[in-house]
Amino acid sequence: MNKFWIILFHTYLNKLKTKSFLITTLMTVGITLVLTNMNNIIEVFDKGGGKEKVAVLDETGQLFPPFKEQMNALNKNLQxxxxxxSEKETEKEVEEGKFAGVVQLRYDAEQLPEATYKAMTVADSSLSSDLQTGLQQMKTMLAASKINLTPAQLERLYEPVSFEKIALEENAKTEEELNQARGLVYVLLFIIYFAVIMYASMIAMEVATEKSSRVMEILISSVSPVKQMFGKILGIGLLSLTQLTVLLSVGYFSIKRNMSSLEGGFFDAFGFGDISLSTIFYAVVFFILGYFLYATLAAFLGSLVSRIEDVQQMITPMTLLVVAGFMIAMFGLGKPDSPFIVITSYIPFFTPMIMFLRVGMLNIPVWEAALGISILMATIVILALFGARVYRGGVLMYGKSNSFKDIKKALQLTKKE
Structure with a gap:
């Protein structure tokens, strides 16, 4: 047993000290700090108070005041x-960077407003869209005045229809709670998706690297291949928890520090203001189980190759399974209670993401989540037993990999031992 712990901590410490791990961790910490301080960064780079300046050529002499009033209500950062x-002089001002663009206002044949917008580039669709919306609102008001509609009648005409959504299911989430849960689950699904792919691939690469350097021949003479396999799985698992702990800690304290600037908008829409303990619990459970499922699969697939360049080819089917689960989960964000999502949540290779999607967005019975976890754990045990047998023979195989036919050869070598 002592040798197992030696392998575990040797794998963990060796990977912890690598430049690639340190660089990726620092880069991810940097990205996390940028995202959680985005408002402050934007304020630093914004000039002129963050306002965009647009010139207006009013050929009618009447449309500028109501147009400006509409735009002030629509976009306060637009000046x-x-x-x-003249038109040429205005275009020159735009070319010199004094204005983001120029809007030419005029009347059409029916004496209603129309406009032409000119800018160095029309790639900024948000600006042109705001200008078009403001013009449309002004046109609506002028058209209404021509048919003698009062402002109160016009307001009543465009008042949004009342459409209340009520869930009849007991303890069902409200629409606001569901939207928050959807955003939070979306973010956590990305964490599970990328972590599983990255760390499972790391295990396969670690095994293949040792085989290609013939270190495996020395290891199997002193430590059983099964201990090697689970030592590497747990070692990389500790590494992943270390990295995630650093990233989540930095993100948490950065969010706390910038709480006032993050309130509302993206922060509240994604449900970060009120994270339930049950969601955090299920996120941790399904992340750990998903990791062990794919890590075990990656370990014995990595044992089948002798060259590092063959690793990606061998683990491609595993990667496609993770991608398929993620894509199904993305579909499920809109329809988490559909029969397709319910059925696929019990397929073990999809359970970590899809069952987590269901428990995060719906109030499903506890037994359903427990059944999904039980199926997932049973699959991990079966895969571990089978994977250990393949690993025991796979680490003795050298030469070019012949895809999954090598699994049969690995099992035959295991029987000969």
Whole structure:
């Protein structure tokens, strides 16, 4: 047993000290800090108070005041300036960078407003869309005045229809709670998805690297292949928990520090203001079980190859399973209670993401989540027993990999031992 712990901590410490691990951790910490301080960063780089300046050429002499009033209500970061010069002079101002663009206002044949927007590039669709929306609102008001509609009648006409959603199921989440849960589950699904792919692939690469350097021949003479396999799985597992602990700690303290600037908008829409303990519990459980499922699979697939360049080819089917589970989960964000999602949540290779999606967004019975976890654990045990046999023979195989036919050869070598 002592040799098992030696392998576990040797794998953990060796990977912990590698430049690739340190660089990726620092880069991810940097990205986390940027995302949680985005508002402060934008304020640093914004000039002129963050306002975009747009020149307006009013050919009618009447449309600029109501147009400016509409735009002030629609976009407070947009500064409209009436320009008295010619069209060419205005375009020159835009070319010199004094204005983001120029809007030419005029009447059409029915004496209703229309406009032309000119800018160095029309790639900024949000700006042109705001200008078009403001013009549309002004046109609606002018058209209504021509048919003698009062402002109150116009407001009543465009008032959003009342459409209340009520769930009849007992303890069902409200629409607001469901939207928050959807955003939070979306983010956590990404964490599970990328972590499983990255760390499972790391295990396969570690095994293949040792085989290619013939270190495996020395190891199997002193430590059983099964201990090697689970030592590497747990070693990389500790590594993943170390990295995630660093990232989540940095993210948590950064969010706490910038709580006032993050309130509302993205922060609240993604449910970060009120995370339930049950969601955190299930996220941890399904992350750990998902890791062990794919890590075991990756370990014995990695034992089948002798060259590092063959690793990606061998683990491609495993990667496709993770991608398939993630894509199904993305579909399930819109329909978490559909029969397709319910059925696939019990397929063990999809359970870590899809069952987590269901428990995060719906109030499903505890027995359903427990059944999914039980199926997942049983699959891990079966895969571990089978994987250990394949691993025991696979580490003795050298030469070019011939895809999954090598599993049969590995099992035959295991029987000969």
């Amino acid at each position: 409209l300036t009436e320009f008295d010069g």
